[in-house]
Amino acid sequence: MLSAGIDIGSRTIALVVSNGKEIVQSAVVDTGFDPVKKAAEMAAGLPREVSVTATGYGRHAAKSGFAGQIITEIKAHALGAGHLFPGARTVLDIGGQDMKVILLDEKGNVEDFQMNDKCAAGTGKFLEVMAVAMGYGSAGDFGEDSLSGVPGTRISSMCTVFAESEAVSLAHRGADRRDIGRALHVSVIERAFGLIERVGGDLPLVFTGGVALNPCIVQLLRERIKGPVLVPENPQLVGALGAALKGLGKK
Amino acid sequence: MSGDYRKMWESIGLDLEAHDQLLQALPPTYGEVYLTQENRPAMDYFDFVVNEIHGLRIQELQDHKAAGGKVIGTFCVFVPEEIIHAAGGICIGLCSGIEIGSAQAEKVLPRSVCPLIKSFMGFKLARVCPYFESCDMVVGETTCDGKKKAFEILNDYVPVHVMEVPQMKREKDRLLWKGEVGDFLAGVEEVTGKRVTAESLARSVREVNGKRRALARLSGLRKNSPAPISGKDSLLIEQIAMYDDVERFTLKVNQLCDELEQRVRDGVGVHSPGAPRIIVTGTPMAIPNWKVPHIIESSGAVIVAEELCTGLRYFENTVPEDSESMDQSLEAIAERYLNINCACFTPNTGRMEKLVSLAGEYNADGIIHCSLSFCDPYMIEANRVEKVLKEKGIPMLKIETDYGQEDVGQLKTRIEAFLEMIS
Ligand code: SF4
Ligand code: SF4
Numbered sequence: 001m002l003s004a005g006i007d008i009g010s011r012t013i014a015l016v017v018s019n020g021k022e023i024v025q026s027a028v029v030d031t032g033f034d035p036v037k038k039a040a041e042m043a044a045g046l047p048r049e050v051s052v053t054a055t056g057y058g059r060h061a062a063k064s065g066f067a068g069q070i071i072t073e074i075k076a077h078a079l080g081a082g083h084l085f086p087g088a089r090t091v092l093d094i095g096g097q098d099m100k101v102i103l104l105d106e107k108g109n110v111e112d113f114q115m116n117d118k119c120a121a122g123t124g125k126f127l128e129v130m131a132v133a134m135g136y137g138s139a140g141d142f143g144e145d146s147l148s149g150v151p152g153t154r155i156s157s158m159c160t161v162f163a164e165s166e167a168v169s170l171a172h173r174g175a176d177r178r179d180i181g182r183a184l185h186v187s188v189i190e191r192a193f194g195l196i197e198r199v200g201g202d203l204p205l206v207f208t209g210g211v212a213l214n215p216c217i218v219q220l221l222r223e224r225i226k227g228p229v230l231v232p233e234n235p236q237l238v239g240a241l242g243a244a245l246k247g248l249g250k251k
Numbered sequence: 252m253s254g255d256y257r258k259m260w261e262s263i264g265l266d267l268e269a270h271d272q273l274l275q276a277l278p279p280t281y282g283e284v285y286l287t288q289e290n291r292p293a294m295d296y297f298d299f300v301v302n303e304i305h306g307l308r309i310q311e312l313q314d315h316k317a318a319g320g321k322v323i324g325t326f327c328v329f330v331p332e333e334i335i336h337a338a339g340g341i342c343i344g345l346c347s348g349i350e351i352g353s354a355q356a357e358k359v360l361p362r363s364v365c366p367l368i369k370s371f372m373g374f375k376l377a378r379v380c381p382y383f384e385s386c387d388m389v390v391g392e393t394t395c396d397g398k399k400k401a402f403e404i405l406n407d408y409v410p411v412h413v414m415e416v417p418q419m420k421r422e423k424d425r426l427l428w429k430g431e432v433g434d435f436l437a438g439v440e441e442v443t444g445k446r447v448t449a450e451s452l453a454r455s456v457r458e459v460n461g462k463r464r465a466l467a468r469l470s471g472l473r474k475n476s477p478a479p480i481s482g483k484d485s486l487l488i489e490q491i492a493m494y495d496d497v498e499r500f501t502l503k504v505n506q507l508c509d510e511l512e513q514r515v516r517d518g519v520g521v522h523s524p525g526a527p528r529i530i531v532t533g534t535p536m537a538i539p540n541w542k543v544p545h546i547i548e549s550s551g552a553v554i555v556a557e558e559l560c561t562g563l564r565y566f567e568n569t570v571p572e573d574s575e576s577m578d579q580s581l582e583a584i585a586e587r588y589l590n591i592n593c594a595c596f597t598p599n600t601g602r603m604e605k606l607v608s609l610a611g612e613y614n615a616d617g618i619i620h621c622s623l624s625f626c627d628p629y630m631i632e633a634n635r636v637e638k639v640l641k642e643k644g645i646p647m648l649k650i651e652t653d654y655g656q657e658d659v660g661q662l663k664t665r666i667e668a669f670l671e672m673i674s
Contacts, residue, residue, distance in 0.1 A: 057660060074668035098661075110672045115665060 002050045005243025006067070007076065008039050008058030011096025011124065012210065015042050016240035017050060020248045028236050036061040043067070053243040071246050073239055074102055074113050079250055080242030081206040082108035084232050089202035092192055092221075093238070094211035096124040099192060103199040109251075114195040121158040122191030124211045130184045133164050134177050142181060143214035149182025158191060182216065189220045196225065206230045208238040256306050259313060263385060266378040273351055273379045274305065284483065284545045290521050292480055292510050296503045300491050301538075308494065309381045315341055316385065321443045324386035326371060327394055328535075328560045328591060329416050331584050333570065334436050336497065337455035338443040343382050344493025345371060345389065348537030350654040352377030359404050365625040366653045367537065368397045375408050382494065383409070388442045390435070392416045394595040395628050412438045418596060420589060429585040436581065449577045456570045456580065462497050465504035466566040472511045473555045474613050476528070477520020479511040482554020483544050484521075489561050490538035522553040527674045530609055532558035532602075532636070533621040533650075534629045540654060543621050543662065550667045555613045558606055564591050594628035602632070603639040610645050617646040617673045619666070624653045646673045 002024065007014040013035060017025040032038055035058050043052050043066045053069050054062035055076040063070045071079075073093070081091040082104060091102040099122050103112040120126050124139070131142035153175055157163045163184065170180050188211075196205075205225060211217055212235035222229050232238055260267060281301060285294075300308065312322050323335050324345045332342040350366060352373025360372055374380040383389075391402030391413040402411045414431045417424035440446055466489065472479055488507075492500060514520070529552045531544065536559055544554055557563060570587045574580040592602035606618060620636055622629035633649050640647045648669040652658055 057664070060663075072664050072668040072671060074664070075671045110668070113665075113668055113672075115661065 001248065002047075003244045003247030004043065004046055004050050004052045005076070005240040005245070005247065006039055006043060006052060006054050006056075006062065007073070007237075007239035007243060008035050008054060008056040008062060009095050009239075010057060010098070012236060013039050013042065013056075013058075014237050014240040015039075016237050016244045017046065018241060018244040018248070020245065020250075023234075023237065023241060026234065026237055026240070036065060040066050051247045053247040055239050055243040069247070071243060074100060074110060076239040076242035076246070077208055078102050078104055078108065078110045078242065079245045080238035080240075081208055081232075083241065083245055083250075084238070085204065085206050085230050088204055088206045088230065090196065090199070090205040092196065092205060092207050093209040094123060094188070094192065094207075094217075095209040099123055099195065101192070101195040101199050101201070103202065112199045114198050116191065116195065120160045121163075122188045124209070126160050126163070126188060127184070127211065127214065127217075129160055129164060130167060130181075133167055134171070134181055134184075139214065143185070143216040145178055146181030146185050146216040147219060149176070149178035149180070149216075151182065153179040153183040155180075155183045155187045158187060163187060182220075185214075185216045185220055188217060189224050192221065193224050201225065203227045204230055206232070206238075208232065208235045210236045256309070259310060260305070260381060263309075263313070263381055264378060265381055265384055269352070269377050270305075270379045270381075273349075276349070276351075280539060280541075284541050285487065288481055288483065288521070288548075290519070291484060292507060292514065294484055294487075294507075296507075297484075297488055297491055300495060301487065304538075305381050309385065311496070312341060312343075312382070312385045316387075321387040322382075322385045323439065323442065324383060324389040326390070326398065327392045327416075328565045329392055329394065329588050329593070330390045330414065331432060331435065331588055333452065333455040333459045333584060334432070334439055334447065336458060337447040337452040338436075338439045338445045340439060340443050341496075343386065344537075345374070345380070345383055345386075346490070346493070346537040346539075347371040347374060348490075348540035348654070351379060360401065363625050364397050364401070365395075365534075365623045367535070367623055367626075368401050370537075370654070372401060372405065375405060388412055388438075390414060394593060395626070397625075416595070417589075420596060425585070425589060428589050429582060432581055432585040432588075447577075449574075449580065452577060452580050453572070453574065456574075456584070457572055458497050458501075460569040460572065462492065462501045462504075463566040463569050465501045465508065466492060468508045469504055469511070470556060470563065470566075472508060472515060475515045475520075476614060477518070477522060477524050477526070478528070478553050478555055479514035479520055480507075481521045481548055482529070482531070482557070483541060483548055485554070486536060486541065486544055486557055486561060487538075489557065489559075489565060490536075492565065493538075493561070520553075522548075522551070525674075527552040527616040527670050528555045528614055529553065530556045530558060530606070530613060530615045530618045531562075531621060532606060532618060533633075534623045534626050535560040536621075537561060542654070542656075542659070543619070543650060543652065543666075546659065546663050546666050547619065550663065550670055552666075552670050555615060556609055558602070558609060560591075560593070563605075563609075564593070594632040599632060599635070603636055606636065607639065607643050607645070610640075610643075615645075617648065617669065619648045619650060619669070621650045621652065624651055 054067035347370035355376035
């Protein structure tokens with residue numbers, strides 16, 4: 001039996017079709033102007049007998065449209081991460097506009113969770129804005145290059161607007177942009193670490209969401225938690241995978 | 252609203268234009284939050300009262316004033332309403348559950364003040380609340396710092412009698428509080444021009460106890476599964492309790508309870524039998540603040556109790572009715588009120604114990620702690636609550652929010668995830 005999960009986030013829509021063991025089909029697209037319409041189009045391309053479970057902030061709109069059932073992002077990431085890494089105890093998800101940390105019990109059930117406040121600080125959006133401010137063509141290049149920054153430079157503000165002007169004025173004073181870049185990545189990690197601490201943060205930890213593709217963030221996270229960070233091959237698909245698994249009756 | 256009340260509003264000094272805007276903001280929300288609920292019990296009376304919130308009830312207050320009666324406004328459930336009744340006055344809990352007149356309020360208050368305080372100041376400065384404008388006196392208290400200091404400012408616009416509520420519950424605090432209750436009686440007599448007698452006080456104690464018993468009866472019925480009434484409807488009734496006529500309200504609540512008892516016998520409920528049962532606790536939810544309860548119940552759960560000042564804290568415990576003298580009565584009143592578990596007290600262990608026992612009595616699956624932003628007492632006390640509940644294995648979700656709507660999406664995700672977690 002096949003089941004589809006669709007994760008309608010603020011920046012991207014991810015689709016996964018799974019048979020309960022592996023991912024048989026997947027796609028990630030930008031949300032564009034009308035995310036729910038786009039998601040509906042993606043779902044319309046699926047064979048009729050495949051049930052659709054929606055998650056992400058667009059889930060309610062999807063429910064009144066094409067989705068058979070919905071689950072929260074929290075549950076979806078817990079299911080997806082637990083499937084890819086059985087025995088995982090903490091999931092850190094950093095997406096386009098939010099950050100969450102989920103604590104799992106030994107069976108993979110959600111035991112506790114924390115979400116960031118309603119602002120872009122510490123999210124994918126934050127890193128995108130900083131990449132532009134530091135003159136990089138993409139957030140990927142920004143992360144890659146910041147890996148070689150050295151510690152010592154500090155960004156004190158978590159707020160996207162203030163952090164940006166801090167970074168720019170450091171650059172004007174002649175600081176190396178890789179060091180500034182590293183400091184900006186550290187500020188994201190500090191925020192994530194705060195949430196991890198609040199739920200207890202047992203190991204092993206799985207890192208999901210688009211920001212998990214950023215090598216500098218992964219490296220700094222390893223150092224901060226002093227332990228291994230498990231990153232799935234396609235971290236942006238984990239929520240959609242979890243939703244697909246839910247459709248197959250996983251709890 | 253049925254009648255034409257513009258003349259009356261004008262005569263009590265409302266800013267009609269600003270008031271029109273307020274009224275426009277109200278009814279659609281009510282329809283969306285309340286009238287779309289399925290399988291409601293007969294709530295006609297309460298719907299009517301809300302609908303006439305600025306109409307008929309205000310007319311009643313004006314008639315009362317025309318006959319020489321006085322109206323006294325309060326902001327806290329520590330203010331003994333039986334004393335106001337005993338002196339022939341009407342006690343009105345001033346609501347402050349909506350963001351209004353913030354621009355005016357911020358002229359006299361800092362921005363980072365709790366929305367409830369900002370709201371009552373805004374209501375007064377913008378002259379949009381006919382209850383506020385009907386008050387001959389309002390009663391403040393020294394509970395949280397924000398309110399305490401805001402009352403000094405409010406006193407520029409309306410006479411405020413401030414009661415000193417102690418911060419602890421030791422013997423000397425009880426004595427202080429009893430003195431305050433006595434002073435309050437004198438203050439009320441002065442405003443109303445009527446003496447309170449042992450008889451009038453005893454009668455008033457019985458009346459207000461009657462209201463409390465009716466509310467407690469309603470609350471007790473919600474222990475059943477399925478719950479015969481929604482949490483939103485119950486909260487609404489608890490909010491109306493603050494400003495409606497005591498005897499009429501008591502009668503109506505008891506009538507509703509008769510129906511609910513029948514529902515319980517028939518096994519009729521408002522949500523599916525397996526719906527998670529939630530207790531909400533935290534800062535008061537003043538009318539028309541139904542934000543979090545609406546999210547909780549539209550996510551498939553049912554709220555079975557409110558450990559709030561617009562809830563259990565308002566009506567649990569009655570005043571003993573066997574006092575033989577005025578002094579004994581006052582003592583009994585003071586004692587009943589000082590037993591309220593408010594986060595302005597230290598320590599406030601009574602609240603944690605209460606929550607644990609409520610969770611058992613109401614068969615709750617989880618507790619949602621809601622504080623208004625910038626409310627230090629409740630936001631900080633959330634830590635104590637969490638600690639105790641964790642020890643007892645009772646799941647809890649902590650929420651901090653205000654009267655705005657920007658965070659509704661995020662709150663919905665957090666609440667749904669909490670419900671997924673506990674069911
Ligand atoms: S929370 Fe405390 S201060 Fe506020 S109304 Fe209740 S008892 Fe009064
Ligand atoms: S909600 Fe908190 S800060 Fe606001 S008035 Fe009540 S106790 Fe004070």
